[in-house]
Amino acid sequence: MAAFLAFELYFSLTGQFETWLAIAAPAVFVVALSLAVVTLVRSRGKPWQLRCTIEGVQARGFDLVPWSALAEVRFSPFWPRWLYLTTSSRHRVISFIPREPGTVPTTVVFNALPIRTTSSSRLARQRTKIRGSPFIVLTSTVDATPAHIANSIRRLTDVPVSGQVP
Known part of the structure; x- marks a missing residue:
């Protein structure tokens, strides 16, 4: 995650990304990470499938x-x-x-x-x-x-x- 954000920040500062893309990319990543964490937490509370x-x-x-x-x-x-x-x-x-x-x-x-x-x-x-x-x-x-x-x-x-x- 840190590497992704570092590359994204580098490309943003060097002008290789549009401003909206520099904001949208980390936002989508954070949402996906949040969903993964919620799924993991919910699965820990359910002991059987x-x-x-x-x-x-x-x-x-x-x-x-x-x-x-x-x-x-x-x-x-x-x-x-x-x-x-x-x-x-x-x-x-x-x-x-x-x-x-x-x-x-x-x-x-x-x-x-x-x-x-x-x-x-x-x-x-x-x-x-x-x-x-x-x-x-x-x-x-x-x-x-x-x-x-x-x-x-x-x-x-x-x-x-x-x-x-x-």
């Missing part, structure tokens, strides 16, 4: 989905692979496939703050088409490994677990 219990599975902020409402739990790799070059190959996407459409929440647990989307019906159709369910979890965002999650689900319920579990 995904909870698997004997009753069912729950993403933080959403209702519990009973195991009886699920037809399958599918593990699949990230794809396209080139889009996830920074992600370890051991991470997976978990799709909770419902028996009937509309019985699972439309959410992606992919960061510290699970999101509800404003256009959830369109995104739910897209996720269902691509992953088989609108309720997906990226294992890179939870503390447990994919193998641990799969073993826990097998221990808690008889819902089939399929796909590539490392």
